[in-house]
Amino acid sequence: MSNDLTLWGIGTSRTLRAHWMLIELGLDYELKPIGSRTGETLSPEFLRLNPRHKIPLLQHGPLVVTESAAIINYLGEAFPQPDRIFVPRDAAERARLSEWCYFIMTELDATSLYIVRRHEGLKHLYGEAPAAVEAARSYFMHNLAAMDSRLGEAPFLLGNKFSAADILMMTCLEWAITCDLQLPDRAAAYRERIAQRPAYRAAFRANFRGDASARRASI
Ligand SMILES: N[C@@H](CCC(=O)N[C@@H](CS)C(=O)NCC(=O)O)C(=O)O
Known part of the structure; x- marks a missing residue:
């Protein structure tokens, strides 16, 4: 591959993020189509790259990057396209991007949606915890309602340019729907807008192999 x-x-939602940014930037990439909980993340070859056996994982030459948010932010900086995609030019702009990314990854993904996933869909692995699931659901809704006005202010989270933060937000909104969480109005409209992006649709096909029903089963 040239790049x-x-x-x-x-x-999964997390792997979708990496496909999406690669496609958004028009980058060719080699794909190793391994899935979670298939045993494929436990192969010796993959464990050498990531002893925590988590996907997505990006290799760029000798560099290995794990964590979906780190991967898409890395790609945005390594292959910058400031005309189309928000690339921070100074510390203040980087702070605005980081604020959204950390908020989405820690409050919406890890503290809310992943708790629901672990203790509902994957309760055979992580145990039942109905009170934690209920609290995670309301915490997600509280956070989204608090940020809802900002989702209506501009086409994208950082204004007129698409960014890694939009990839993180959109994948969490899609994930929330699979958890039967009802999106507030502006979040629902934002989701519909972003879903029209050709790169999102192409990434969805690449990530779920054209099988939309695979999404609910394997987040
Ligand atoms: N915070 C990580 C989460 C990665 C993660 O949990 N990946 C899951 C699939 S969504 C996985 O690889 N599971 C396979 C395993 O644990 O072996 C990210 O955003 O990349």
């Missing part, structure tokens, strides 16, 4: 990019992982 020397290899992406490991398909089939």
